[in-house]
Amino acid sequence: MELRMEGLTKDFKDFRAVDHVSCVMGRGVYGLLGVNGAGKTTLMRMICTLLKPTDGKVTWDGKDIFKMDASYREILGYLPQDFGYYPDLTVQDYMMYISSIKGLRPLTAKKRTEVLLERVGLRKLKKRKMRNLSGGMKRRAGIAQAMLNDPKILILDEPTAGLDPNERIRFRNLISELSEDRLVLLSTHIVSDVEFIAGEILLMQEGKFFLTGTADEIISGMDQAVWRCTVPRKAVDSYLGRYLVSNVKTVPGGAELRILADRPPAEGAAIEEATLEDAFLLYFGEKAGVDHDGKI
Numbered sequence: 001m002e003l004r005m006e007g008l009t010k011d012f013k014d015f016r017a018v019d020h021v022s023c024v025m026g027r028g029v030y031g032l033l034g035v036n037g038a039g040k041t042t043l044m045r046m047i048c049t050l051l052k053p054t055d056g057k058v059t060w061d062g063k064d065i066f067k068m069d070a071s072y073r074e075i076l077g078y079l080p081q082d083f084g085y086y087p088d089l090t091v092q093d094y095m096m097y098i099s100s101i102k103g104l105r106p107l108t109a110k111k112r113t114e115v116l117l118e119r120v121g122l123r124k125l126k127k128r129k130m131r132n133l134s135g136g137m138k139r140r141a142g143i144a145q146a147m148l149n150d151p152k153i154l155i156l157d158e159p160t161a162g163l164d165p166n167e168r169i170r171f172r173n174l175i176s177e178l179s180e181d182r183l184v185l186l187s188t189h190i191v192s193d194v195e196f197i198a199g200e201i202l203l204m205q206e207g208k209f210f211l212t213g214t215a216d217e218i219i220s221g222m223d224q225a226v227w228r229c230t231v232p233r234k235a236v237d238s239y240l241g242r243y244l245v246s247n248v249k250t251v252p253g254g255a256e257l258r259i260l261a262d263r264p265p266a267e268g269a270a271i272e273e274a275t276l277e278d279a280f281l282l283y284f285g286e287k288a289g290v291d292h293d294g295k296i
């Protein structure tokens, strides 16, 4: 079980969206983390053979995925970022419809649908129309359809977008469960989505993997420490201008700041344990966890 990318590159006219990405993936969860426009979707679409690379190649167990054709689609499951569901179909009919596109036999499709809807917690809602599902429920249906062919490679593009924090946690658990015997690659710009479930985190910026590793490896590679200090309220703006500040909390008489710096930013500053959120702030220069529409 080996998915290998070598020098994978995608140009859109004179714009390079993915720039010589090389990586080897096996069983487990891989978290592709990057800000809007980093190239996550473009990379995933190439791995799903929906987009032809400008350069480089992708192999599955040594075979070129673009030459594997149907035998590759059999082992691939994909939840697109803007996945199209059919609003008037019931959840069950939607699953049967996708099964027919994937070439599953009706009896197999029915069995898989039952099992998967149970697994994603939608069994009781199978007769409900897709249009009447909540955002989180739709995403679950999206994951269920991607799992219909019991894929070895499961690609989930922003599976948690727009979910509330509770749904997010349920989602993480579901994805962990699904990763037992397959490769799961999921993209997000929410650090906490991958911090605990992804064995390997791939930080993507401007089309490149500029840092990869476990959460601990990425955190321990930071060349700045994290400090906590309390400053007078009127000094906050000046700190925000001079330092990378990952959090501001109002406290009596001032504000408590969480600051990334290589030396104490204020008298009495105490060292705090760094998190992956801090690393994200350090490397991307912006805070993680802000959704497309500005929601946390």
Ligand SMILES: Nc1ncnc2c1ncn2[C@@H]1O[C@H](COP(=O)(O)OP(=O)(O)OP(=O)(O)O)[C@@H](O)[C@H]1O
Residues within 6 Å of the ligand: 012, 015, 017, 034, 035, 036, 037, 038, 039, 040, 041, 042, 043, 081, 189
């Ligand atoms: N078909 C296309 N034609 C031209 N440019 C494109 C095309 N698809 C993507 N791009 C550009 O490539 C870059 C990467 O886009 P991509 O969708 O892969 O980013 P992303 O990391 O998935 O972002 P997001 O977090 O917003 O989903 C962006 O600058 C985007 O505008």
Ligand SMILES: [Mg+2]
Residues within 6 Å of the ligand: 040, 041, 042, 081, 157
């Ligand atoms: Mg995207």
